[in-house]
Amino acid sequence: MNSVRIISVMVILLAFTSIGGANPGGVGDGNFDMQCGGACHGDASQNQTSPAALELSLDSTAYLNLPVSITAKVSGIQFTSSDKVGLFLITDTTGHSDLPEDAGWTVISDQHGGNNNYVEISGSSLTSEYTASWTLKSDNLQPTEFYLSIHHGDENTPFFGISSALTITPQEVPDNLPRLATDYSPIISRDLGENTTMLISTIDVQQMTVEWRLVEGESVFVNASLVGEQEWSYELPAALQTSVIEWRAVLQGEGPDQTTPWFRIAAQEPVLQIDQVQIYLQSIALGCFLMGLILTLHNKFYLPTINDESSIGLVSDGEINSAEMLPLPEGGLPEGWTLEQWKWYGHEYLEDIK
Amino acid sequence: MISAATFHVITTELVVGSFAMAGVCFLIKALQAFDFLGSQQLSQVADNAGHFAIGFGLLATPFAIMSGISSSPGTGVSSPLLVNKMFLSMAAAGLALSVLYARYAVGKRVWANKKSSITQSFAGLGASGLMLFTASLGGKFSRNESLLDVFNLSFETILLIPFWITIVVLIVALAAIVLAVLGLRNDLTIQH
Numbered sequence: 001m002n003s004v005r006i007i008s009v010m011v012i013l014l015a016f017t018s019i020g021g022a023n024p025g026g027v028g029d030g031n032f033d034m035q036c037g038g039a040c041h042g043d044a045s046q047n048q049t050s051p052a053a054l055e056l057s058l059d060s061t062a063y064l065n066l067p068v069s070i071t072a073k074v075s076g077i078q079f080t081s082s083d084k085v086g087l088f089l090i091t092d093t094t095g096h097s098d099l100p101e102d103a104g105w106t107v108i109s110d111q112h113g114g115n116n117n118y119v120e121i122s123g124s125s126l127t128s129e130y131t132a133s134w135t136l137k138s139d140n141l142q143p144t145e146f147y148l149s150i151h152h153g154d155e156n157t158p159f160f161g162i163s164s165a166l167t168i169t170p171q172e173v174p175d176n177l178p179r180l181a182t183d184y185s186p187i188i189s190r191d192l193g194e195n196t197t198m199l200i201s202t203i204d205v206q207q208m209t210v211e212w213r214l215v216e217g218e219s220v221f222v223n224a225s226l227v228g229e230q231e232w233s234y235e236l237p238a239a240l241q242t243s244v245i246e247w248r249a250v251l252q253g254e255g256p257d258q259t260t261p262w263f264r265i266a267a268q269e270p271v272l273q274i275d276q277v278q279i280y281l282q283s284i285a286l287g288c289f290l291m292g293l294i295l296t297l298h299n300k301f302y303l304p305t306i307n308d309e310s311s312i313g314l315v316s317d318g319e320i321n322s323a324e325m326l327p328l329p330e331g332g333l334p335e336g337w338t339l340e341q342w343k344w345y346g347h348e349y350l351e352d353i354k
Numbered sequence: 355m356i357s358a359a360t361f362h363v364i365t366t367e368l369v370v371g372s373f374a375m376a377g378v379c380f381l382i383k384a385l386q387a388f389d390f391l392g393s394q395q396l397s398q399v400a401d402n403a404g405h406f407a408i409g410f411g412l413l414a415t416p417f418a419i420m421s422g423i424s425s426s427p428g429t430g431v432s433s434p435l436l437v438n439k440m441f442l443s444m445a446a447a448g449l450a451l452s453v454l455y456a457r458y459a460v461g462k463r464v465w466a467n468k469k470s471s472i473t474q475s476f477a478g479l480g481a482s483g484l485m486l487f488t489a490s491l492g493g494k495f496s497r498n499e500s501l502l503d504v505f506n507l508s509f510e511t512i513l514l515i516p517f518w519i520t521i522v523v524l525i526v527a528l529a530a531i532v533l534a535v536l537g538l539r540n541d542l543t544i545q546h
Contacts, residue, residue: 272433278520281520282441286441288448291451293530295456
């Protein structure tokens with residue numbers, strides 16, 4: 001009868017679970033290979049082909065060690081506002097070792113001000129075309145094939161799609177080309193409520209104009225100030241709420257004018273400033289405290305008392321299920337024994353001395 | 355080479371599965387402590403399976419914690435939610451260790467009376483509950499949604515005690531563990 005009840009309860013609990021292979025809430029931006037480590041879609045074998053049309057394009061000429069933007073376009077599919085759409089920028093279609101860094105490219109910034117190859121965008125019922133872009137740079141001159149992969153789903157089905165290849169071959173940088181320094185890496189995040197001084201390292205630049213804007217907002221143009229040997233700076237005003245600003249610079253010098261790709265900087269809540277050692281120690285102390293508490297309770301409770309009526313019948317294995325007290329041995333209780341212990345463990349003592 | 359994020363998925367699934375199994379077993383033992391589900395066979399299965407599952411889950415826990423820290427954005431424990439995850443998982447690990455040691459040291463007599471049974475089964479249930487709670491916070495962190503959203507709990511608040519109190523608690527806890535372990539050993543050696 002008990003078994004029937006247990007099985008019934010389990011069946012009822014299982015009936016409340018949903019069957020699906022997708023994570024409709026997404027998994028957050030990150031650096032993921034095409035199959036997402038099994039995390040984006042619960043089971044890749046359930047994937048169906050996405051009807052979305054995918055296209056990748058290069059925004060300008062790619063030079064060795066200089067940033068360049070790649071723009072992704074997704075069209076031909078309607079999402080709802082509750083849908084998350086995952087977009088991957090990858091360099092292989094085998095499902096592993098396909099991150100841009102595996103091909104010698106570094107993601108400098110992504111759509112959301114991070115530096116991930118995978119970004120999630122929110123669907124909208126008002127549009128059927130979505131764009132995302134990444135800014136990257138290469139440390140070698142080898143041609144690289146880039147692909148855009150998409151993960152999305154409906155109520156129960158995960159969908160997967162991949163674009164055709166976009167081949168990019170970086171070129172040697174021409175002499176006197178006004179450009180960013182090869183080791184320059186822009187700030188991609190800042191805390192809320194802080195003015196931000198943006199520093200830009202360049203080569204062969206004599207004048208710089210910066211254009212910045214909130215994403216999809218109106219542009220603001222400022223002249224950057226020279227603050228050192230090929231070091232330029234400009235100010236970004238404080239952000240009052242989490243937001244992403246994108247900026248680019250027009251570089252002027254002896255060579256032809258150059259416009260950098262759009263870089264993004266995300267304003268976010270301040271990162272938690274806390275002593276890591278204290279966190280770890282407090283965690284260990286909490287674990288030890290609970291362990292000590294339970295063992296102390298066991299130390300106190302585990303020997304049954306004669307007056308504890310509840311002890312009878314709780315023994316599960318038949319090993320000590322007799323509450324009948326054995327007759328005391330000749331000479332009385334063994335040394336150090338109590339009557340309670342004799343009652344429960346006397347039979348073991350007698351077996352031992354046999 | 356497997357990434358930290360993927361390894362974290364694997365290890366957390368091992369931890370969650372094991373602790374969920376252990377939770378069911380300790381729930382049965384807890385019910386038996388209150389004279390429900392009196393089957394002796396069920397009792398033995400729950401005892402063995404529960405302790406094996408919690409032991410296996412405990413083995414996987416350090417890997418889950420380390421890979422979780424490695425795969426989280428930034429360096430170390432960088433958000434209040436991750437700090438709370440750390441506290442909960444270590445609390446669960448402490449409870450699980452005490453459950454396993456008690457079972458190892460006392461044997462089946464850990465179920466010999468009501469108070470001891472309640473202590474053991476509720477410690478096992480607590481370990482399972484806290485570990486599942488921790489796993490649920492992982493969903494909150496990565497997907498901003500969790501099964502526990504219905505309770506509207508705030509995980510942006512951290513209960514951080516002063517450093518010196520942490521040290522005192524740690525010393526007292528370690529002393530309590532040593533005394534309890536010695537006490538259990540002494541009591542057991544009396545039998546032989």
